[in-house]
Amino acid sequence: MTTTPPQARPEASGRAPVISARDLSLTYETADGPVHALSHIDLDIRPGEFVSLIGPSGCGKTTLLRVIADLETATGGEITVNGVSPHDARLKRSYGYVFQAPALYPWRTIARNVALPLEIMGFSKAEREERVGRNLDLVNLKGFERKFPWQLSGGMQQRASIARALSFDPDLLLMDEPFGALDEIVRDKLNEQLLRLWDVTGKTVVFVTHSIPEAVFLSTRIVVMSPRPGRIHDIIPCDFPRDRTLEIRETQGFIDIANRVRHGLREGHSYVD
Numbered sequence: 173m174t175t176t177p178p179q180a181r182p183e184a185s186g187r188a189p190v191i192s193a194r195d196l197s198l199t200y201e202t203a204d205g206p207v208h209a210l211s212h213i214d215l216d217i218r219p220g221e222f223v224s225l226i227g228p229s230g231c232g233k234t235t236l237l238r239v240i241a242d243l244e245t246a247t248g249g250e251i252t253v254n255g256v257s258p259h260d261a262r263l264k265r266s267y268g269y270v271f272q273a274p275a276l277y278p279w280r281t282i283a284r285n286v287a288l289p290l291e292i293m294g295f296s297k298a299e300r301e302e303r304v305g306r307n308l309d310l311v312n313l314k315g316f317e318r319k320f321p322w323q324l325s326g327g328m329q330q331r332a333s334i335a336r337a338l339s340f341d342p343d344l345l346l347m348d349e350p351f352g353a354l355d356e357i358v359r360d361k362l363n364e365q366l367l368r369l370w371d372v373t374g375k376t377v378v379f380v381t382h383s384i385p386e387a388v389f390l391s392t393r394i395v396v397m398s399p400r401p402g403r404i405h406d407i408i409p410c411d412f413p414r415d416r417t418l419e420i421r422e423t424q425g426f427i428d429i430a431n432r433v434r435h436g437l438r439e440g441h442s443y444v445d
């Protein structure tokens with residue numbers, strides 16, 4: 173992805189939160205009885221933060237992301253996104269969403285996949301072309317406009333889906349285990365590229381992961397969740413420089429935070445992948 177020099181864009185602790193959840197709960201009613209997917213969630217996420225949600229399967233990470241995105245509705249408590257309800261935020265196109273699988277249409281070229289949200293939103297052809305070019309450049313896929321998804325590696329496809337999520341320039345990026353299906357070397361590379369992209373664009377990112385090193389490397393804060401019912405067990409700040417590189421994983425500071433996350437996952441009576 174682009175190597176534009178990092179800009180000073182510290183997380184704005186004084187500014188209004190992008191996401192604010194108070195006593196948020198969500199219970200699914202199922203044939204086997206209620207499933208308490210989220211319980212008493214209190215969380216503020218400020219502009220420019222990179223917040224990872226980590227926890228074992230079933231602790232509600234995806235459900236929380238889906239509530240923010242208005243794909244599920246909370247059954248208790250309150251949540252705002254950019255100061256309005258998730259529904260209104262969705263109508264205002266406040267966020268881009270990246271799924272675990274790239275979910276690109278195989279019959280569309282990479283450029284036309286990235287352009288899809290812009291077509292739906294009615295952007296002019298000239299504006300679409302400019303935005304597609306800019307965002308493919310941002311994820312280092314310039315030159316691949318005319319390729320089809322199956323002609324790209326899994327990592328490249330996921331970068332294309334990030335370009336698509338960014339195409340209409342939302343301030344908030346919601347990412348649900350975007351690199352979970354990729355091998356470790358590719359994942360490391362994409363982690364570095366995502367970090368640069370976050371630094372350069374100043375987006376707010378909420379990122380679901382099962383990986384402790386990934387969470388510690390990427391985040392400004394890590395939300396450790398535990399299951400049954402899904403709740404927040406710990407919130408861990410990560411104060412590494414924004415322009416950190418993978419070498420930071422060998423430092424004592426990194427190891428200490430990783431240990432705190434691991435400890436939190438164990439205390440939450442959960443397992444660690």
Ligand SMILES: Nc1ncnc2c1ncn2[C@@H]1O[C@H](COP(=O)(O)OP(=O)(O)OP(=O)(O)O)[C@@H](O)[C@H]1O
Nearest residue numbers: 200202207209228229230231232233234235236402
């Ligand atoms: N649509 C649904 N209907 C009923 N129960 C659901 C539904 N979606 C999720 N659940 C349940 O809610 C709980 C939380 O699920 P969720 O997918 O949010 O967890 P997760 O932490 O993202 O898990 P994973 O890491 O496996 O993706 C789980 O017990 C799950 O089985």
